[in-house]
Amino acid sequence: MALPQAKLDATQARIAQLEMPEGAAWxxxxxxxxxxRLRAMGLPxxxxxxxxxxxxxxxxxxxxxxxxxxxxxxxxxxxDIDRLRIVFRDGEFDAMASDDLSLENLEIERLSDATSKxxxxxxxxxxxxxxxxxxxxxxxxxxxxxxxxxxxxxLRATGKVSKPVSLVYLHENTESDAxxxxxxxxxxxxxxxxxxxxxxxxxxxxxxxxxxxxxxxFHHVRAQGRDHERLAVTHLFxxxxxxxxxxxxxxxxxxxxxRNEAVVEVTGDNAIAHIAGAAVGDGDFHHDxxxxxxxxxxxxESRQVFKKVLRNGAVGAFQGKILxxxxxxxxxxxxxxxxxxxxxxxxxxxxxxxxxxxDDVACSHGSTSGAIDEEALFYLRSRGVPSAEAQDxxxxxFLAEAIEEIEDETIADDILSRLEGWLQRHRSA
Amino acid sequence: xxxxxxLHVKLEEEDKQILKxxxxxxxxxxxxxxxxxxxxxxxxxxxxxxxxxxxEVTEGSATLEGEELLDLDPEERAAAGLFLAFQYPVEIPGVxxxxxxxxxxxxxxxxxxxxxxSAADFLKLIREKAKSLEIDAxxxxxxxxxxxxxxxxxxxxxxxxAMLEPKMCILDETDSGLDVDAMKLVxxxxxxxxxxxxxxxxxxxxQRLLDHIKPDVVHIMAxxxxxxxxxxxxxxxVENNGYHDIxxxxx
Numbered sequence: 318m319a320l321p322q323a324k325l326d327a328t329q330a331r332i333a334q335l336e337m338p339e340g341a342a343w344x345x346x347x348x349x350x351x352x353x354r355l356r357a358m359g360l361p362x363x364x365x366x367x368x369x370x371x372x373x374x375x376x377x378x379x380x381x382x383x384x385x386x387x388x389x390x391x392x393x394x395x396x397d398i399d400r401l402r403i404v405f406r407d408g409e410f411d412a413m414a415s416d417d418l419s420l421e422n423l424e425i426e427r428l429s430d431a432t433s434k435x436x437x438x439x440x441x442x443x444x445x446x447x448x449x450x451x452x453x454x455x456x457x458x459x460x461x462x463x464x465x466x467x468x469x470x471x472l473r474a475t476g477k478v479s480k481p482v483s484l485v486y487l488h489e490n491t492e493s494d495a496x497x498x499x500x501x502x503x504x505x506x507x508x509x510x511x512x513x514x515x516x517x518x519x520x521x522x523x524x525x526x527x528x529x530x531x532x533x534x535f536h537h538v539r540a541q542g543r544d545h546e547r548l549a550v551t552h553l554f555x556x557x558x559x560x561x562x563x564x565x566x567x568x569x570x571x572x573x574x575x576r577n578e579a580v581v582e583v584t585g586d587n588a589i590a591h592i593a594g595a596a597v598g599d600g601d602f603h604h605d606x607x608x609x610x611x612x613x614x615x616x617x618e619s620r621q622v623f624k625k626v627l628r629n630g631a632v633g634a635f636q637g638k639i640l641x642x643x644x645x646x647x648x649x650x651x652x653x654x655x656x657x658x659x660x661x662x663x664x665x666x667x668x669x670x671x672x673x674x675x676d677d678v679a680c681s682h683g684s685t686s687g688a689i690d691e692e693a694l695f696y697l698r699s700r701g702v703p704s705a706e707a708q709d710x711x712x713x714x715f716l717a718e719a720i721e722e723i724e725d726e727t728i729a730d731d732i733l734s735r736l737e738g739w740l741q742r743h744r745s746a
Numbered sequence: 747x748x749x750x751x752x753l754h755v756k757l758e759e760e761d762k763q764i765l766k767x768x769x770x771x772x773x774x775x776x777x778x779x780x781x782x783x784x785x786x787x788x789x790x791x792x793x794x795x796x797x798x799x800x801x802e803v804t805e806g807s808a809t810l811e812g813e814e815l816l817d818l819d820p821e822e823r824a825a826a827g828l829f830l831a832f833q834y835p836v837e838i839p840g841v842x843x844x845x846x847x848x849x850x851x852x853x854x855x856x857x858x859x860x861x862x863x864s865a866a867d868f869l870k871l872i873r874e875k876a877k878s879l880e881i882d883a884x885x886x887x888x889x890x891x892x893x894x895x896x897x898x899x900x901x902x903x904x905x906x907x908a909m910l911e912p913k914m915c916i917l918d919e920t921d922s923g924l925d926v927d928a929m930k931l932v933x934x935x936x937x938x939x940x941x942x943x944x945x946x947x948x949x950x951x952x953q954r955l956l957d958h959i960k961p962d963v964v965h966i967m968a969x970x971x972x973x974x975x976x977x978x979x980x981x982x983x984v985e986n987n988g989y990h991d992i993x994x995x996x997x
Contacts, residue, residue: 690836690838691799692836693836693837693838695797695798695799695820695836696832696835696836696838696890697838697846697850698797698819698820698821698824699796699797699798699820699821699823699824699829699830699832700824700846700847700850700853700854700906700910701821701824701825701850701851701853701854701857701910702821702849702850702853703819703821703853703857704819704821706849706853707821710841710845710846710849711838711840711841713840714838714839714840714841714889715840716840717840718840
């Protein structure tokens with residue numbers, strides 16, 4: 318089907334600003350393929366079903382709208398955690414600021430190095446999971462990412478990796494427009510944790526493709542940067558093998574626009590996929606979680622837990638789907654999306670979807686939005702807890718179900734302290 | 747300790763007068779009980795004293811050791827030494843019972859200009875108090891009142907009271923929903939807290955709680971007023987004859 322002229326023009330204008338990096342024949346082919354898919358699907362518009370809640374204009378614009386760098390002392394995250402830091406400054410790998418890229422049971426290569434080699438394991442994944450994730454819902458920014466990503470790393474875990482890999486995204490240039498791509502393969506029986514933190518750029522497009530082999534585990538915790546004006550569109554594509562585990566939590570504080578898509582395909586029996594998000598926004602804040610989990614194996618469990626705290630005109634959106642294919646018996650699917658609206662100007666939009674083709678499954682979903690529980694607030698105050706603190710306590714309690722998805726206690730404490738900081742800075746007058 | 751003078755209260759949302767001139771004084775170290783039929787304003791009195799939203803005081807005052815309570819926020823009343831044991835303790839998912847109690851204690855201490863209690867001292871104290879109320883470690887760890895039985899909730903209220911050591915305790919139908927054994931346990935918890943500097947106002951429908959928590963004075967409340975006051979024998983009279991005779995007598 319031909320695209321409407323306006324969409325075609327917008328897509329052309331955007332692509333005209335981008336340069337496709339050169340590499341080995343296979344990577345050039347993957348990038349060319351992604352570019353033609355992008356041209357065919359076009360950039361998103363408000364009439365597209367999965368873009369009704371979120372206006373893509375700022376993401377579509379040929380030039381990144383400028384975004385001020387946060388003028389505040391931001392306490393570093395994950396500092397108490399022994400980790401291997403890989404630093405990107407406005408979307409460019411910074412070797413000096415990064416740790417030595419070597420760790421037992423882990424191969425780390427810069428994307429440009431990996432994609433220049435004629436023979437490389439990443440060939441089987443780069444743009445491959447992303448392409449699979451384009452059906453049935455088009456994800457133009459992911460295709461754009463595969464075609465035009467300028468930097469990133471590829472990681473291959475071959476055993477238990479002793480410490481987390483920490484991707485640190487610094488934002489220093491108010492005009493930066495970054496496209497990063499990550500390819501991760503967790504081999505059979507291996508175990509890897511990846512942390513992400515920082516605002517990254519004025520406009521950030523990130524794509525992560527993760528293959529989790531049989532009996533492997535992948536843990537992912539991300540804290541998106543505090544810069545108020547930044548824009549981000551991110552995609553996480555994961556494919557799970559037998560008895561594998563995938564757990565991901567994203568914390569979002571601030572940001573004018575964030576669209577986080579997660580596309581999870583459970584292809585091995587007895588696998589577990591948990592994906593969670595906690596987002597807190599005040600004022601000019603639009604946060605969109607779009608999740609698609611496909612069950613294509615027996616006796617697997619998936620959980621989607623998304624919580625948003627919104628005030629003062631902030632908008633939260635959730636589009637979450639569980640697709641259970643025929644034959645994916647004994648699936649246990651759970652989905653909850655909730656918003657705590659701290660005043661009457663905040664808005665929450667939700668579209669939960671279940672599509673089930675197997676008859677012996679248990680799937681549940683729920684979506685709620687509401688204010689602070691006045692009864693609970695009074696109970697706390699009647700015991701001497703001041704109103705603001707009581708409200709913080711109840712807000713953290715509301716977010717707890719998402720934060721609980723983090724298995725490592727030190728990491729969870731870090732995430733909690735960041736939330737506490739936000740709450741203290743954004744107390745009602 | 748607690749002095750209520752000519753207290754008039756209406757609902758904020760509708761033009762309905764609930765309390766129509768309550769006069770009551772509970773001296774230090776005493777236990778007073780309030781009994782009365784449904785809708786007489788007993789629970790309203792407890793909520794107004796503790797500062798719940800939704801009520802408007804149109805006249806009168808309530809002081810705790812001379813300090814006007816009605817001007818204070820609920821947390822300030824708590825720090826001043828007021829405690830309400832709720833008829834229906836609120837469930838708070840996501841907030842651990844221990845975290846809740848420690849936050850409450852330290853908030854009150856801070857408000858009074860006292861040092862916060864260390865984690866170790868707090869633990870020692872709560873273990874000791876919980877033991878006598880038969881509250882196990884699991885109940886302390888669970889979210890506040892979530893999944894607690896009726897009896898567990900009420901014991902948890904008394905535990906809070908024991909930890910916070912208030913001067914003025916209001917018990918709002920603490921006996922409701924309790925079987926005899928649970929009521930005895932709760933009453934023992936309350937009796938253990940009786941002290942010279944601590945007063946109690948026990949609100950109840952039934953005399954049986956007063957078998958276990960012996961009151962010095964019993965007040966009968968009807969239609970927003972205290973209509974009769976007397977000794978413990980007044981509770982027995984209610985138990986035997988109901989409110990009808992007493993109300994007819996004062997009408």
